[in-house]
Structure formats: C-alpha cells, structure tokens
Amino acid sequence: MATLHVTKTDGETQTVEAKNGAQMMEALQAAGLVEGTCGGAASCGTCHIYFADKTAAGERTEDEGYMLEGLEDFVEIKEGSRLSCQIEVTEAHDGLKIEIAPEV
Numbered sequence: 001m002a003t004l005h006v007t008k009t010d011g012e013t014q015t016v017e018a019k020n021g022a023q024m025m026e027a028l029q030a031a032g033l034v035e036g037t038c039g040g041a042a043s044c045g046t047c048h049i050y051f052a053d054k055t056a057a058g059e060r061t062e063d064e065g066y067m068l069e070g071l072e073d074f075v076e077i078k079e080g081s082r083l084s085c086q087i088e089v090t091e092a093h094d095g096l097k098i099e100i101a102p103e104v
C-alpha cells in the first residue's frame with residue numbers, strides 16, 4: 001500500500017491509499033480525482049498527473065509519450081508529467097506528492 005499526497009485542481013490536498021500492483025489511475029479514480037475515460041488505454045489523457053519530484057515519475061511508455069505530446073496544445077506538460085494509468089503502484093510511491101493536471 002502506498003499513501004499518495006495529492007493536490008487537486010482546486011489547490012486542496014488529499015491523501016489517497018493505492019494498492020501495490022494496481023494502476024495508480026484506479027486509486028485516483030476511486031477517490032473521484034481523475035476520470036480515466038479510456039479505462040487505462042493511454043488514449044484519453046484524463047488521468048494526467050504531475051509528480052512534484054520529477055525523478056520519482058519514472059519512465060513514460062511509448063504510447064504515453066505520444067499521448068502527452070498530443071495534449072501539449074491544451075495543457076502544460078512538465079518533466080514530471082505521467083498518465084497515471086500507465087503507472088503500477090509500488091512501495092516506492094509511498095509518501096510521494098502528486099498533482100492532478102487540469103482537465104483537457
């Protein structure tokens with residue numbers, strides 16, 4: 001289990017518990033923080049998050065990289081940008097700060 005410290009789009013913060021081995025998007029979706037419209041296929045961009053510590057963001061998948069490129073005209077893409085559906089939760093995520101990206 002990893003406890004995520006999440007800053008919402010309205011600036012408020014909330015903690016979210018995410019199970020190890022699950023998609024991070026699922027935990028954020030269950031908390032009502034992201035839509036996850038495509039169900040985790042890296043094709044909608046509604047699960048976009050920013051890691052406060054870009055070194056903790058991990059490697060983007062190829063599809064994820066293309067999707068984030070496609071979003072660039074609509075929302076800021078940062079070094080710590082990830083699609084949370086492409087992240088498998090591990091102990092390494094425990095205690096990390098993330099921010100929900102603005103809706104696209």
Ligand code: FES
Nearest residue numbers: 038042044045085
């Ligand atoms: S849920 Fe659609 S891109 Fe992540």
